[in-house]
Amino acid sequence: MKLVLPVFMVLYLNAYVHALSQSLVEEMTEKMKMYGLECAETENVSSDDLTALIQKQVPKTHEGKCVILCTAKKLNIMRDDGSIGEGDVEWLARVKIDDPDVYDKMINTHKKCIADTVDNEDLCEKATRLTICIFIESKKNGLDKYL
Numbered sequence: 423m424k425l426v427l428p429v430f431m432v433l434y435l436n437a438y439v440h441a442l443s444q445s446l447v448e449e450m451t452e453k454m455k456m457y458g459l460e461c462a463e464t465e466n467v468s469s470d471d472l473t474a475l476i477q478k479q480v481p482k483t484h485e486g487k488c489v490i491l492c493t494a495k496k497l498n499i500m501r502d503d504g505s506i507g508e509g510d511v512e513w514l515a516r517v518k519i520d521d522p523d524v525y526d527k528m529i530n531t532h533k534k535c536i537a538d539t540v541d542n543e544d545l546c547e548k549a550t551r552l553t554i555c556i557f558i559e560s561k562k563n564g565l566d567k568y569l
Contacts, residue, residue: 443520450513454493461492480554484546491549500552504545506536531559 462472471486481487494500498507508514509532518525535555542548 446513446516446520450510453497453510457493457496458489461489461496464492465489478557480550484544487546487550490553491546494549494552500545500549504541504548506552527563531556531563534559 458475462475465485465488467475467481467485467489468483471481471483471489474481474486475489481489491500495502497510499509501507514525514528517528535552538555539548539552542551
């Protein structure tokens with residue numbers, strides 16, 4: 423069966439990997455596949471939500487949105503308490519060395535979206551809003567052909 427990335431959150435990182443070394447791209451792609459599949463199973467996501475995620479659309483159900491949260495937690499983008507994490511620090515350090523311009527765009531987008539994302543008691547909704555913001559801001563940074 424063809425592995426797909428059933429996670430809207432993958433847009434966050436894939437928006438930036440266009441100029442990075444192939445090994446960094448492959449490493450994050452494999453990590454996203456693994457986390458996405460784990461989260462889809464954990465959250466018992468419906469086939470409709472899975473289809474939405476694959477098509478880079480926001481899932482309609484709470485379970486589908488929780489796939490986004492689950493993946494964000496595994497990548498240290500969000501913590502269990504809903505606070506924002508630093509992301510995959512080791513991977514980001516290598517991105518900074520590999521392509522400082524891409525790294526700066528990632529960090530600036532992340533900071534803007536943290537500031538723009540309203541706190542929400544429902545962490546699945548918060549993770550989804552953060553991801554949508556990152557997707558929109560990535561397009562503004564001229565990275566839309568990689569989304």
